[in-house]
Amino acid sequence: MDTEALLRRSIEVAVDNVRLGRGGPFGAIVAREGTIIAEGMNLVTSSLDPTAHAEVVALRRACQALGRFDLRGCEVFASCEPCPMCLAACYWARVDRIWFAATKHDAAAAGFDDSLLYEEIPRAIDERRIPTRQLLWEEGRAPFHEWGRSLKRVEY
Numbered sequence: 001m002d003t004e005a006l007l008r009r010s011i012e013v014a015v016d017n018v019r020l021g022r023g024g025p026f027g028a029i030v031a032r033e034g035t036i037i038a039e040g041m042n043l044v045t046s047s048l049d050p051t052a053h054a055e056v057v058a059l060r061r062a063c064q065a066l067g068r069f070d071l072r073g074c075e076v077f078a079s080c081e082p083c084p085m086c087l088a089a090c091y092w093a094r095v096d097r098i099w100f101a102a103t104k105h106d107a108a109a110a111g112f113d114d115s116l117l118y119e120e121i122p123r124a125i126d127e128r129r130i131p132t133r134q135l136l137w138e139e140g141r142a143p144f145h146e147w148g149r150s151l152k153r154v155e156y
Contacts, residue, residue, distance in 0.1 A: 001034050006077040007099050009036070014054070014079035017041035024112065026054035028086075029077040030062035030095070037074060038062035054078065055086035059093050069156060071095045080107050084117045 001009070006029050013027030023042035030038045040058025044050055055078055063069050071093040076082075080102040082090060090098055104114060116129075125132050147153055 001031070001036070003077075003099060006031050006034070006036070006075075007079075007101055009039070010054075010077045010079045011101055013039050013041050017054075022046040023052070025079070025110065027079040028054035028058040030058045030071065030074050031077060032074045037065050051085065053083065053086050055082050056089050059089055059095075063093070069093070075099065080104070083107075083112075083114045084121065 010027040010029045013029070014025050015027075017023055017027060018025045023044050023046050026042040028040045029036055030040075038058050038061035040054045040056070040061060042054045043052040043057055055076060058076065059071065062071055062074060072095075074093075074095050075097040076090055076095050076099070078086070078098065078100040081100045081104045082098065083104070087098075107113070108115065120128050125134070
């Protein structure tokens, strides 16, 4: 499938998801060399999982289908511009490219406004709306020390 066909498929997934009542109006495809590896749709309300955004669902399914956590060589096709969480997930998955149709402004106009996140991320920790404080710094570093010594670690 070409780029536009894959992007159109993500839009179809989003529309179908709304019609089926499984979650919000978002769909995503993970493809490699024009072949669909996985599809995802927003399942936040039906799965009671605030992280079950279309891109995250598609990335999880693609990783399972390919048997790996690294999606190099793959592209994401999203019906809408990825939110900050989904964008971060795409980076963590190391996808090669992201394509999207509607913008974050279109999403905001439909009631899916992520502007708070864009405002909160660059703020100092003590200025964020959700009170966030650091404690137990020395103890908190123990897992990283253990990681550095582990012969079982898998680098990513």
